[in-house]
Amino acid sequence: MRSNHGNAPSEGSPRAPERTDLAPNAALVVVDVQRGFEEEEFWGPRDNPAADENIAALIDAWQETGRPVVFVRHDSSRPGSPLRPGYGGNDFKEYVRRRRGQGTGPELLVTKTVNSAFYGTPDLGAWFDEAGIRQIVVIGIQTNMCVETTARMGGNLGYEVLVPLDATHTFDLSGPFGWHRSAAELARATAVTLHGGGFARVVTTAGLLAVCR
16 A cells, blocks of 8 residues: 655645654554445545555554554444444454554554543553553544544543644534534644644654654
8 A cells, every 4th residue: 555644634735843752662553443434425524535545654664663553443332323333334444454463563452432542442551551651653533533532631641642643534523503614624623732732742644654663
């Protein structure tokens, strides 16, 4: 799979990020990259078509360097959800499924029914603590939902959290008072909240690949 990791999901071209120091045991947390998110009729328009290629590139880099990878799966309890257990959409996307178990480093599968991967099974924080992991990189779907919630909670728990925004994507969303925001607007809002609010550092896939060796 060819990566477009130089592209960003927001308008314009982002400035080159400051150099990121990546710990030898930094964990890659791959959030909810499941087939159910391919059902556009259910979710609506998405942003960042390069996200899947960037996610694949980061998984490859982590596995090649023996760093730990956590695969998170959302087992929705909502009837009719494309992510519900027993439905094909609950499965990981094919490129993720092929990569599971291919690395030389530690690997963990976490299942959850809520937004944060820290409220899944098995206990993600306990696994990190046992392995001495203090730096995590959060990627996947959806930018403003499970990725953002996991990153926020990770920051609150004292982990150093990095979020390569171009290795995430989300969908248009409507809220109260007739408000509607596009997927790109929601992604930018997440980036500002995480980075500006001190929960995480928002970086790029290219920046991480440059130091993942």
